[in-house]
Amino acid sequence: MRSLIFKDKNKLLPTYIPNSLPHRGKQLNQLKLLFFDSLEKPSEKFLKIAQLIGVTGSGKTCTAILFTKEFEKEALKKKLRIKSVYLNLRLLGTSKVVLYRTMVLKAAPEIFSQNLSALEMLNELINYLKKKKTYLIAVFDEIDYFVNYSREKLVYELTRLSELSPGEPLNFLGEIFIARSKKFHEKLEPAELSTLGRNYIRFQSYNHKQLKDILLLRVNESFKPGVVSEDLVEFISDLCSKPPINGDARAALDLLLYAGTLAEAQGFRKIMPEHVRSVFKEKSYLITTDEILNLPFQEKVVLLSVARALQRKEEPYVPYNKIKEVYKVVCEELKQRKRKEIDEQLQNLADKGLIEIKGLTKIGVSGVETAELNAFLNGLIMKINKVMETVI
Ligand SMILES: Nc1ncnc2c1ncn2[C@@H]1O[C@H](COP(=O)(O)OP(=O)(O)OP(=O)(O)O)[C@@H](O)[C@H]1O
Numbered sequence: 001m002r003s004l005i006f007k008d009k010n011k012l013l014p015t016y017i018p019n020s021l022p023h024r025g026k027q028l029n030q031l032k033l034l035f036f037d038s039l040e041k042p043s044e045k046f047l048k049i050a051q052l053i054g055v056t057g058s059g060k061t062c063t064a065i066l067f068t069k070e071f072e073k074e075a076l077k078k079k080l081r082i083k084s085v086y087l088n089l090r091l092l093g094t095s096k097v098v099l100y101r102t103m104v105l106k107a108a109p110e111i112f113s114q115n116l117s118a119l120e121m122l123n124e125l126i127n128y129l130k131k132k133k134t135y136l137i138a139v140f141d142e143i144d145y146f147v148n149y150s151r152e153k154l155v156y157e158l159t160r161l162s163e164l165s166p167g168e169p170l171n172f173l174g175e176i177f178i179a180r181s182k183k184f185h186e187k188l189e190p191a192e193l194s195t196l197g198r199n200y201i202r203f204q205s206y207n208h209k210q211l212k213d214i215l216l217l218r219v220n221e222s223f224k225p226g227v228v229s230e231d232l233v234e235f236i237s238d239l240c241s242k243p244p245i246n247g248d249a250r251a252a253l254d255l256l257l258y259a260g261t262l263a264e265a266q267g268f269r270k271i272m273p274e275h276v277r278s279v280f281k282e283k284s285y286l287i288t289t290d291e292i293l294n295l296p297f298q299e300k301v302v303l304l305s306v307a308r309a310l311q312r313k314e315e316p317y318v319p320y321n322k323i324k325e326v327y328k329v330v331c332e333e334l335k336q337r338k339r340k341e342i343d344e345q346l347q348n349l350a351d352k353g354l355i356e357i358k359g360l361t362k363i364g365v366s367g368v369e370t371a372e373l374n375a376f377l378n379g380l381i382m383k384i385n386k387v388m389e390t391v392i
């Protein structure tokens with residue numbers, strides 16, 4: 001059935017990178033100033049490093065990705081062979097080998113081998129780039145996560161690539177590290193800090209006016225004309241520029257997406273302030289689409305099963321075996337093979353703070369009052385379904 005509300009819902013998801021980013025022109029220019037020079041006589045250039053620092057939802061990831069696209073375009077204009085890779089260290093986990101393998105798979109799949117050690121792989125990549133006269137720029141997103149949770153010395157190696165072949169320029173032209181704050185520096189050794197350098201590009205949280213500009217642009221791309229009024233955008237920007245959202249653009253876009261979904265479900269042709277208010281006051285709103293999108297598929301299925309089991313019982317905790325019953329039904333609906341055990345998924349969801357395991361057998365959601373439970377679960381289920389429907 002054709003939607004009366006949405007033109008293209010995907011344009012509201014965090015996976016979509018818009019072609020222009022209001023209020024991030026300055027940061028984009030800083031990146032250009034630093035890295036574009038490497039494209040003049042690139043074979044004589046050494047590795048350059050930038051650190052993007054800013055709070056959640058301030059546009060670090062999308063700015064970095066948009067920049068690498070522009071960097072590629074600029075390189076192509078100069079008839080250079082160029083590759084860019086984006087790596088999210090939180091999603092890849094805390095193993096250096098896994099990270100380097102992924103980097104090689106993206107930048108030079110021809111030389112990928114399971115048998116090489118981490119350092120050998122890095123060496124192979126550098127040699128390959130040189131041999132093929134290809135240049136590389138890489139984004140290491142959520143470096144603070146890796147540094148906090150891994151014992152491996154990643155920053156040391158990545159920032160000292162030139163020491164693999166001393167005195168010679170590298171075809172690895174640039175590295176962009178992204179973190180929420182500079183706190184991760186406390187865990188680095190002086191030798192790492194010194195090669196990481198001081199090219200900081202800061203991202204402040206968005207204010208009311210900035211959020212409004214961002215939302216207006218995305219509204220045009222994702223909603224049918226007349227569905228979202230300027231007053232409504234004003235209202236959302238107002239809500240999201242204050243605590244607890246504090247200018248997080250991701251949360252503002254989520255609010256728009258779910259208010260639209262609610263309006264659609266109720267047969268409206270326009271989103272009303274009531275729809276926004278209703279989504280905003282649910283606690284499940286604080287679990288972002290991104291968080292759910294980033295869950296491995298099996299964890300999404302198990303989270304959906306927990307939410308539906310709780311909804312059925314109308315209680316904040318249910319026994320493990322009830323969840324397994326619902327899980328079976330969910331797998332059948334999704335035409336997925338049922339797993340014998342779901343303990344690992346439940347534990348992972350608990351580690352991420354999405355569910356709570358009480359005692360040995362009771363599972364539920366934390367911090368939600370019984371009176372709010374139904375609205376919370378409805379919101380959560382709607383979110384998981386939406387993510388599954390758009391991504392699968
Ligand atoms: N200036 C902007 N214009 C349009 N959309 C934006 C802008 N800034 C952020 N967004 C959107 O907001 C969402 C969050 O942005 P992004 O993922 O870049 O934030 P982040 O700073 O990397 O956050 P985190 O630290 O949580 O990873 C994305 O969907 C992105 O497309």
Ligand SMILES: [Mg+2]
Nearest residue numbers: 060061062141
């Ligand atoms: Mg990010």
